[in-house]
Amino acid sequence: MNQNLADYANIALYSSMAVLTLSMLAYAAYLAGLAPSRADAKDARVAAREAVLVGDGGGEVVASGEHPAYEIEQGEPVRARKAAGMARTLGWLATALLVAAVATRGVAVERWPLGNMFEFGTFASMLVLLFYFGLSTRRDLRWLGLFITLPVLLVLGLASTVWYTQASGVMPSLQSYWLVIHVTVATIAASLFGLGAATAGLYLWQVRVEAEGRPSFLNRLPASRTLERFSYSIHIAAFPLWTFAVIAGAIWARQAWGSYWNWDPKEVWSFVIWVVYAAYLHARATSGWSRSRATWVALAGFACIVINFGVVNVYFVSQHSYSGL
Amino acid sequence: MTDDALSSQPSDRDDTITQPTLNARGWLRFVWRQLTSMRTALMLLLALAVASLPGSVLPQRSIDAGRTADWLAQHKTVGPILDKLSFFEVFAAPWFAAIYLLLFVSLVGCVLPRSLLHWRAMRARPPRAPKRLERLVAHTTTEIAAPPESVIEAARKVLRGKRFRVHSHDGSSVSSEAGHLKETGNLLFHLALIGVIIGVAVGHIWGWKGDVIVPEGQSFANSVGRYATFAPGPWVDDSTLAPFTLTLHKLDATFEESTKGKGQFGTPRDFTAYVTEADKPGGPAKDTTIKVNHPLSVPGATVFLLGNGYAPKITVRDAKGDVLYSEATPFLARDNNYTSVGAVKVPAAEPKELGFSGLFLPTATIDPHAGPTSVFPQALKPALALTVYEGDLNPGGRPQSVYTLDTASLTQLKDAKKQPLRIWLEPGQTYQLPGGRGSITFDGVTRFAGLSIRHDPGKWLTLASAILALAGLIGSLLIRRRRVFVRVSPSADGSRTLVSVGGLAKDDDDGLPELLDDVVAALHDAIGDKR
Ligand code: HEM
Secondary structure (H helix, E strand, C coil): CCHHHHHHHHHHHHHHHHHHHHHHHHHHHHHHHHCCCCCCHHHHHHHHHHHHHHHHHCCCCHHHHHCCCCCCCCCCCHHHHHHHHHHHHHHHHHHHHHHHHHHHHHHHHCCCCCCCHHHHHHHHHHHHHHHHHHHHCCCCCHHHHHHHHHHHHHHHHHHHCCCCCCCCCCCHHHCCHHHHHHHHHHHHHHHHHHHHHHHHHHHHHHHHHHHHCCCCHHHHCCCHHHHHHHHHHHHHHHHHHHHHHHHHHHHHHHHHHCCCCCCCHHHHHHHHHHHHHHHHHHHHHCCCCCHHHHHHHHHHHHHHHHHHHHHHHHHCCCCCCCCCC | CCHHHHCCCCCCCCHHHHCCCCCHHHHHHHHHHHHCCHHHHHHHHHHHHHHHCHHHHCCCCCCCHHHHHHHHHHCCCHHHHHHHCCCCCHHHCHHHHHHHHHHHHHHHHHHHHHHHHHHHHHHCCCCCCCCCHHHCCEEEEEEECCCHHHHHHHHHHHHHHCCCEEECCCCCEEEEEECHHHHHHHHHHHHHHHHHHHHHHHHHHHCEEEEEEEECCCEEECCHHHCCEEEECCCCCHHHCCCCEEEEEEEEEEECCCCCCCCCCCCEEEEEEEEEEECCCCCCEEEEEEECCECEEECCEEEEEEEEEECCEEEEECCCCCEEEEEECCEEECCCCCCEEEEEEECCCCCCEEEEEEEEECEEEEECCCEEEECCCCCCECEEEEEEEEECCCHHHCCCCCCCCCHHHEEECECCCCCECEEEECCCCEEECHHHCCEEEEEECCEEEEEEEEECCCHHHHHHHHHHHHHHHHHHHHCCCEEEEEEEEECCCCCCEEEEEEEEECCCCCCHHHHHHHHHHHHHHHHCCCC
């Protein structure tokens, strides 16, 4: 164990959080700048001020507004567009810092950095950011920025305080290459489900806005149908990964504990999550079930993921007690 | 033609409901159709999820009988009610079984007819092209400087190249279809789930598991009598267990000593058992190790290192100095620092049987509140803290735990102050019992390995089914089911061909327009016509 290196990892983590906070504010400014007619001069001024504030933070930030992959929406206020550009650059910077934090932590502890809740939280946050910014290079996802950066900051905040665990080795049952396979894939799946849940939430919100026909910044976001399809396509990528993670977990459980399935609380919840998302896929294919009703099932699935991580790890008596708390 | 027509999914609309009277067969049909509908499957899936939850909240008897008993003791009113309703054995409860059995009946009832439909659909020709392709969800047109027949020919080639199945119902159109593997994957997924269930059932019926504690230096020969606990499936013939033998030479345990952080110091870092194994008594023996995550496979069983602890070597002598008891005696750890409880039973003692019970402490300290405890899992300053009883060790011959004394017919020995006699021994020390009852010696510390030995003949079926299910799932979710139609007609002056291309997909398919553009471009390429 190298405590010095672990300290550097933490510095990278805190820096990432600071930069990500700025990115989040810029995304908020972007959405505020999109707000329709109701977005009177005052809102626009606020957005502009925040954008400028944020812009002061980094040197070459402004240039990114002209990134070629960046499609400029027709009629999008210039200020909003600039805010989004800054948000994106800052977001990439935060992501890079987080990758550095996770990698340094891995070197410091001389093992795969997924051994306790702190590491799980930072790793998952890193993946969510990578997926979000990675997908943003292919399509315009600026509207999603705030709803990604905000929850990620929340998780990083919890990870660096409540879940923080000193750099250390892991107990014998975790010393296995299955840790790398099972936990990494589970984290990838959970991160994608998180992304899917953020979009699913926006979709349900958009459905309501569309039904009521009231003015809202959501009017500038993709139509509900597009949001729903995007959310579905993320979910169908995540579901087989989760299935794989459960199977890999069962193989590992047999090696470590002698039996591939014990109905340990963590296993129960993994199963419940799997069944709920299977129900979502079914609901979506069932005639007589609307898309929005099916989407609620997907959100219930994500609620189970949150419970599995935040509650089961900490409060339930389980063989999986490695939260480090 | 609608999206629906592309689905082979049985319709949920149930027209039998509107019949005014139903005879018995009608009812059966009605119930069966309800049971095998998607909506029922969905409800059963959600019910299964909800029904699992109590299994994670309440202690489960098969996982932790002790905690279950504690819970029942603390909840005198709801406890017995929940117990009656199998809430402490959720995953073996009749209501849980009812849900998953219904689900699987529904699954079979749904998937088998679908497989049949799919089998036919796979061999059927793609349907006739609709008259007006511009009504389809995706549509595009182009003009090609070639006669219609060559365009048709080219279209057939292009679509085949894209792995579509192609058929022309007439001279002016091409119908094509791709992605039957999507449905194949979906069916494979659902059928493989049945394989998983069968694999689990096989493991329950013909599998067995047993736990045994083996102190360093001792051997274990696999037979039912040697196990502390043995749980065979209902159809296991326990006289035919794999006849292997094991000798434990040494058990190494290391714990975190460098990191002082919360939740880390003193946590386990490595356990290794050094053993000699022979597949049958007297057979060739080999030296090997068993570690957590590295079980030992022997023919017919697998040996897992699931526990460990201390087995202090204790000798009890009578007044003349003759040895009555001399054994490495396992004490069971009760906390993470291996504060361990155990008992020494000496039925050979005279005039009355003697029993000792108490604690083994690897790193002993006396806590002002908790009394004697261990503060570190390693044997840095080991000690035994015991009290003594005499009388009848085994009244009525009831089966009893090796680690505790049944004090019903025993009386505790007292010291001069009428306080219970307390013995504190460190390695090498001997304590003389009062009244010529002999002595007890703490010879030294050894460790024991807690081995779990298991046989699950269903695990390969379960694993193979799970992998097939995953493969089916990936196919079912990622493959796109599409139909592409091409219609041609000569242009007004007859020099060119007007080409209309339309596409249909099951479910939303953002890639469809792009596919049609590809087809058009490939058509031009195939004919050598520049647009
Ligand atoms: C053990 C319980 C079951 C599980 C875990 C399960 C899981 C799934 C999953 C994950 C999918 C998504 C694959 C896809 O969209 O192509 C799916 C699709 C499907 N399931 Fe199930 N299923 C179960 C039981 C059933 C039952 C009982 C039925 C019949 C009533 C059924 C009928 C279907 C159908 C028709 C689809 C395809 C939906 C479509 O056309 O997109 N499933 N199932």
